[in-house]
Amino acid sequence: MPKLNELHEKYSKDGLVILAIHSDPDAEKGKTAVKETGMKYPVAIENGEFMKTLGCDSFPDYVLIDRTGKIRVVDLANGDIERASKILLDEK
Template structure:
């Protein structure tokens, strides 16, 4: 079960969601839950600093193209924060789940 988490260091809503993501990761990672962070930053130093400050220990990537990244179009994103949840078979089962319902959905899939 993988949560693809689309975010950026300058996005305050994204940063506010990071503690929830961190708690979910710590709670469910050993049961097969993974997070893959995709950042829409343009400044590597700011991005890496946010990763460290927020304690994001799961894999993170960024092409440093910001919201002009082709990833925005590839996933049909219009805003961040955004997320996509994949089941064990790699199928998309949810898009843009709010933090309040994310944990129950993860538990069901695990």
């Protein structure tokens, strides 16, 4: 997840919050994934139901939520995440 680490470092001061969601009830797998990928942002662990509710069906899948808590984008392509994040950050 180097791109997300980069976005976290670049835009967190502007209000971007990155939260990874590990969709597996096995917390140890989540901890291992965090160590192996070097994630520098928070990681939540859930059993997969939350991500299904959002319509996420692949890994990794990205969901953008605006400052008001409204879900704006689901299933965003990796290459578009920075552009979409900038658009939302500009909506102050």
